[in-house]
Amino acid sequence: MIEKKKRNIFQIIDDWASARSLWLLMYCTGCGAIELPPTMTSRYDMERFGIAPAGTPRQADILLITGYLSIKTLKRVIRAYEQMQSPKYVIGLGSCTINGGMYWDSYNTIKMLDLYLPVDIWIAGCMPRPESVIGGLNKLSDIIKAGEANGWKKYNENLKWYRANQKKVIKKWDLPEFNY
């Protein structure tokens, strides 16, 4: 666990600024992806809250995992996550990321996302509606402002633990050990 350190004035300004401009990378392999177009477009319009979709991992702040991850996609997600520049945040959307959801007994999907990536916010539901997605994003922006969204630091510090978990399910490991 990371203790809450006292932030200096620059870090406070930094956190305040990044909480107000969040670029969202959506990893849309789960069914929750279908709720994102309405979240993004005029009906629910997440841009009101300063959140916009990003094109590539390197330009994104948030990695939004929209549901179940198979072993194959988990590999890609780890790759994408490690390419993102810190500070970076992970959102687990839907019950599949939390406890496996309705794929709890599938041979090919992971059951707990936080064993493999540091999750900052969970959005529960199967699938969560755009209101909940926006609720979760706002909550994330609050904890960033408070300096509490430290998942990426946790990941760097506990990389060994995360790697061990990742290698336990990804039998054919061909990712670089460090790619950030």
Next chain:
Amino acid sequence: MENNMELKALKNNFSKIFNVEYAMFNDSETLSIKIPSNETLNAIDYLYNKESYKHLSMMSYIDKPKDNIIELIYILYSYTDHTTIILIIDLNRENPKFVTLKNIFPQAETFEIEFNEMMGIVFEGNNRMGEEFILEGWDGPPPMRKDFDTLEFVNDNYMFRSGRENSINVREHIKNITGEKGALDD
């Protein structure tokens, strides 16, 4: 509806030439035929060249552990007659083997790779056998086999989040800890 005339004629001809186990209409435009596996290639050749079944719309399989067989299924379609033929072949479940059809239907190659991975069927002549298709680094038994115990595999390979230990009402609890109203509360 009356069964398709061409299909009826085909059924009669087919029974004369090949050693048909059964042939029955699924509906007026669809005929299922079961034949021994050593006659299958000739049968497909006949359907392709003598008849007009030029399109392999689908391949499939059914695992039948009780009879110790895997049924391999070819679904062929004719664009001139607008009819479908379902060819069914029994394979031995211990050692399921068949020959590739990629020389007649190129798309069969991909199906065959998938069947090899998911069901363990070996298609001789397809040199991409054993290639990874959907699974990566899979070392268990073929996962679509009925005797593959998914739950056991999951318990051995994945960790689960432990459930709740109390029986408090979730909505009440959320309200108490956050003071927020849920979307379903009025």
